[in-house]
Amino acid sequence: MEETTTPVCSAKGCRQAASYAVVWNNPKIHTPEREKIWMACEEHREWLAHFLKARGFLRRVDDL
Numbered sequence: 001m002e003e004t005t006t007p008v009c010s011a012k013g014c015r016q017a018a019s020y021a022v023v024w025n026n027p028k029i030h031t032p033e034r035e036k037i038w039m040a041c042e043e044h045r046e047w048l049a050h051f052l053k054a055r056g057f058l059r060r061v062d063d064l
């Protein structure tokens, strides 16, 4: 865990500080215990979660 740097939102072109960790897994390419994480700012949290949910990849959204 890197604690000295502020996580930045994973949305394309967004440089805002992230407040959420969007946890997902693609069962076609990842083993079940594998967890992929996208960082999300307040503005993009909904968008990223929706994107993953539509594909059945979303697991949960954690507060950072």
Ligand SMILES: [Zn+2]
Pocket: 009, 010, 011, 014, 015, 016, 040, 041, 042, 043, 044
């Ligand atoms: Zn963002």
